Amino acid sequence: MRRPVAVRVIGPTQWIFLPALAVMAVTLLLATPVKLFGWFALPEVVLPLTLAFAWPLIRPSVLGPVTLLVLGLFLDLLWGGPLGLWAICLLAVYGGVLLSRSFLAGQETRVLFAWYAVCVVGAFALVYLIVSLRAHNAPSLLALFWQVLPTLLLFPISAWMIERFDDGDLRFR
């Protein structure tokens, strides 16, 4: 008699809601006003960009963009920016990756990183443009660099999520 095999179903809770909650918690943690050793401030990375890149590659979903919209509004409210700023940026990255997923599926990690870098730089350029137009003042490019760089270094999170949750279902290709 064959023993029943337990099938673990990975639902949106595992690959959408829990990562989103983790990202919100870490973003709150990184917003702590502390300087270690008197000079080292915690990096201010845009963690939801890793989700905006990984989710469309894992599987197209209606919940993904909705959650990104909520995450973008969360960032705007937490950081005190205009409402909708980071939501536009995250959804633009999600849409861009979703359109290119047939090309990116199954590619090497180096190709994924290159596309991730393009998405991150594009997203920051979009935010830079919007903020410059609203404030009538261009933010410092050096300060921009110090936020883009640590965000680029977060790519392993996206790569891990893609490797962990990508089920390779051809129906989504």
Next chain:
Amino acid sequence: MAFRDGPFENLKVPLVWTAMAVVGVGLIASIMLLLADGKSGEADDHFGPVRAGFTTGAGSVGGVFAAPVRWAGHVTDYVGGYFNAVEENRRLKRELAELQPWRDQAIALKNVNARYETLLGLRTEPPVAMATARSISEARGPFVNSRLIDAGSSKGVKVGNPVINEHGLVGRIVGVAPGVSRMLLVTDVASRIPVLIDRSDARAMLTGDGSGNPRLEYVRGQDSVRSGDRVLSSGDGGGIPRGVPIGVVAKGVDGSWRVKLFSDRGAIDYVRVMLFEDFGQLANAEALNAPPLAALDTAPPPTADQAAAIGDVQARRQAAAEETARRASQAAAAPPAAATPPAPASTQPERPA
């Protein structure tokens, strides 16, 4: 006929299309939000209550999340202080020796200044009340530089109040909830602070750009700014009282004048909110808003003597006018004579030619 039995029975929309439709709707909603959102702290801030509610929740949650990080920061400060104690002790002794003559001069100048103010009858600004607060969380990217502090409207904090630490100006309040406020740092890209140069009394605008050293803009005049000049708030516009220390001038790598902030000399963990709105609070608004010449309406009626005097003056003026008219008519009616009678002596002094 049920829907699944109709012509759409075999219609299957790809999930990618559905997701793209949701992305499109989300983008449209976000753009509308962005266009509808005014600047925080200003009159067209339509989402002020939403921000206040979120700020209240984020303040308490952030405080819990930040506790371990804050403890770690204290540990590193303790360790760093232990290893740097000798160097710091020497530096402090040197600074103390340099500052002692300045302290004596400051005491003497304060005394002289008080005497001058008394002699001249100057009306000095009253002391500004303060509210102490602790920084809960911060946004320090290139696009937003702000902090949440744990003092709100319950402590009298209002939008526009300047915030200082023990070294100098830190920012100003742009959002208030009952227990939490949002402070916009002077380094924020939207921050504009009218300042003066202590040496030359030149005016400029301190403009943040997301970097640690805000720019000095609209500097006029030659040699009005030099490296090392102290920068103070000018008080122009009434948003911040005059004379709050801000920093020293330095030349940036891009050639622009920038300011090294005094507030960066220490951690911005505990701050003081100056409960200062504008110069309007120093004036009596009722007296300023009173109608002009209102006192004329309350003048008492003239007494009998005053009325008789006024009437007498009017009667004398009328008699003089009648006499003048009579003489004029006689002169016009008289026949031409051989000899012109002498003209009456004029009471007016003769004008030089």
